Amino acid sequence: MACPAEEATVARPHPSDFDAWMGAEQKRVFRLCYRLLGQRDDADTATQEVFLKAFRALGGAGIPAPEDPARWLTRVAVNTCLDRLRSRRWRFWRQRPRPEDEQMILAMTPDRAPSAEDRLLAAEISARLAAAIRTLSLRQRSVFVLRHYEDLSLEEIGATLGLEVGTVKAHMARAVAKLRNQLRDLYIRPARTAGRGED
Secondary structure (H helix, E strand, C coil): CCCCHHHHHHEEEECHHHHHHHHHHHHHHHHHHHHHHHHHHHHHHHHHHHHHHHHHHHCCCCCCCCCHHHHHHHHHHHHHHHHHHHHHHHHHHCCCCCCCHHHHHHHHCCCCCCHHHHHHHHCCCCCHHHHHHHCCCHHHHHHHHHHHHHCHHHHHHHHHHHCCCCHHHHHHHHHHHHHHCCCCHHHHCCCCCCCCCCC
């Protein structure tokens, strides 16, 4: 299995070789679905649904592949996740990350050999951020995830979601404001007293 650095330097398969293309895109699509849905089982199911939709869409004779297959697949994944979220929206906000999900979130974070204290803080922030993202509206969540996890530009997000750039900016601003408010206690902490003797 190629590491991420290797994957970045190797030409990605074309949808015409569907099995190879799916193998190359599956991990990315799963992570996108996981960040939108917040549940590993749901993300697994959604990922399978995404590729089933892609196979059906591209399987017809004479149907050309999209100009930007990765962006097209991202749009399919986002729409699939939004459909699933709408179907269970009434209970979604009450869900908290399970311990195994929190471990997966941490596993996605690059290891820079932090201290034990840093690891505990990172675990707290990761779990809190994942829970806070799930309280956003569906559009706000989509915009935030595509911007900060998929690294899409505002223009690309607009094209993916079928929104004007101004609307994308508005959703992003509201999402960031909500997240800052919910996570305020994580970044507004009492300053440590340095260079003072014992009282």
